[in-house]
Amino acid sequence: MSDGIESRLKEDRRFLPSAEFTGRARVQSHAEYTSMHRQSLEDPETFWREQALEVVWRTPWTNFVDWKLPTARFFEGGTLNLTDTCLDKHLTTSARTRAAIVWEGEPGDVRTLTYFELHREVVRAAAALADLGVVKGDRVAIYMGMVPETVIAMLACARLGAPHSVIFGGFSAEALRDRINDCKAKVLFTQDGAWRRGNIVPLKKMADDALAQAPSIEKVVVLRRMGVGGPHVEAPVQMKPGRDVWWEDALAATPSAAALARAKSPEAFDAEHPLFILYTSGSTGKPKGVLHTTGGYLVGAHVSTKYVFDLRDGDLYWCTADVGWVTGHSYIVYGPLSCGASCMLYEGAPNFPDWSRFWDIIERHGVSILYTAPTAIRAFIRAGDEWPNSKDLSSLRLLGSVGEPINPEAWTWYHRVIGGGRCPIVDTWWQTETGSIMLTTLPGACYSKPGSTGLPFFGVDVAVVQDDGQPAPAGQGGKLVVKRPWPSMARTLWGDDARFFKTYWEPIPGVYFTGDGARRDEDGYCWVVGRIDDVLNVAGHRIGTAEIESALVSHPAVAEAAAVGKPDDLKGSALVAFVTLKTGQKADREMKDKLSSHIEKEIGKFARPDQIRFADSLPKTRSGKIMRRLLKEIASGATETKGDTSTLEDLSVLAKLRADEE
DSSP: OOHHHHHHHTSOOOBOOOHHHHHHSSSOOHHHHHHHHHHHHHSHHHHHHHHGGGSOOSBOOOEEEEEETTEEEEEETOEEOHHHHHTGGGGGSGGGGSEEEEEEOTTSOEEEEEHHHHHHHHHHHHHHHHHTTOOTTOOEEEOOOSSHHHHHHHHHHHHHTOOEEEOOTTSOHHHHHHHHHHHTOSEEEEESOEEETTEEEOHHHHHHHHHTTOTTOOEEEEEOOTTSSSSOOOOOOOOOTTTEEEHHHHHHSOOOHHHHHHHHSOOOEETTSEEEEEEOSSOOSSOOEEEEEHHHHHHHHHHHHHHHTTOOTTOEEEEOSOTTSHHHIIIIIIHHHHTTOEEEEEOSOTTSSSTTHHHHHHHHHTOOEEEEOHHHHHHHHHHOTHHHHTSOOTTOOEEEEOSSOOOHHHHHHIIIIISTTTSOEEEOBOOTTTOSOOEEOOTTTSOBOTTOOBEEOTTOOEEEEOTTSOBOOTTOOEEEEEOSOOTTOOOEETTOHHHHIIIIITTTTTSEEEEEEEEEOTTSOEEEEEEGGGEEEETTEEEEHHHHHHHHHTSTTEEEEEEEEEEETTTEEEEEEEEEEOTTOOOSHHHHHHHHHHHHHHTOGGGOOSEEEEOSSOOBBTTSOBOHHHHHHHHTTOSSOOSOOTTBSOTHHHHHHHHOOO
């Protein structure tokens, strides 16, 4: 990392939580955090035995871990049914009548499910699944929107021991087909349609297209969403006799005695029984199905939710991710419900019908914890402070960031405008493969540094290493690795153990290679700069695209930026920056010169982009991530888009960018 950005990021801005927050926190000092983290590494069996007490075990575990690289088995000897922890245990406590899910649909309809009601619906769904022929080990695909029934379907699968594969509702029929075929799912959950920006996403139609080439599916359960609780619209669908059944009909049918018994008194499964397969997005070729098992994953999700979000009775917690991604699995469903939390769930877009939607939801429902993505934060910055300023956000007490590195400017805006300067921010780094949060700052124990994802979570032993695996000096960039196994880690890739080893354990022998670049400062704080693949070699200089983007966004005229490389015969890679300006700023040659000079000042002359291209908006997925793969194609002059674009929020963005030639 160059001297310019290094000095900017090393400004001594250390944000400490208030004494009031710290006084009520689960971990109240850096010394307490350090002691707990040390024990989690030096005496993990004792540490995790204590932390796993809140998980309901049918048979206690006897051995913490059996590790033979790359195969891990955690909590050996233990058996459990995950839904005992997420549902049943709450029925004998005050949580029985507490809201488990507070849901708002995009049209404005609202539903609340208490823990008692959620348990009842999960039992009904599990019984219906059992009568459809689902047995332990069968895979079930879920292709739905952000509705309570998606959560119910996931928990019903877990209750029966049927590994689920949630497939993001923005994926195309082809992507759905490939994922179903890879795991050979037996049953598919879907819905007639889903709301998105006032339009209907025809999920059942796309599912039918996928199933024309997915022979493993025997039954399809279809939720009727359109016209229910919102505008009276119909979404006519084709129901295939003998295969398709409406959700309400399946759950209304009187279950067989055997199915009802399995649902009401579910079986206990080995701690290593598969829980879910989640396919990573954005890759080409064969889908990569990350497999997580029951015991270790649940313990990791539970403990990290409890400590990182410092949950208290009375909190309304809102993770804005889609359930189709791992963030939704761990921090909408399994982690929060295992803790007895009340979870906000929202169906639609963050700016529909306007940019006040998120802030309106917070005000009306009294959300106290908000966990969202830096890309969304930067989009809110561009929209203008007037939107959040028009709402009462005083119910918020804690903010979180997830999904990609957050630049210091976005962090500061989030803290000042959304948090009112009073809310701690927990920036979090983790992956689909890690299952739960790996790096963060516990909100009552540790100060935050804007731009840094913080310190290792309990049980996490990370290092920043050079190409040869040797530790990188403090302050110098390198590859982020994990040095020992942890409970929530992925066990393998579905049906492809060799690929699992080659991808994660072979690049740097003996350790898990995250694929990310990072540095660690003199205080031990980690600064993740993004994928190693996003480090460019420009005329002999190694430049991280995240570094360029952070420098650009630090300019007061810039709302968002994305930097990519394109092949260059002379320099190896040429740097192209796509920039979205704040309202009122003029996109002209003078602005390009200003931004180039700004990068030169912040990083160095060698980092000046070869091109700066202005854009009204950048190509993003529906979950808010910038699709840099598409920007690389545009920068390279490609006239056609390759690969899957079904998760792209607005296809017209690509046409506009291609039309904006230098």
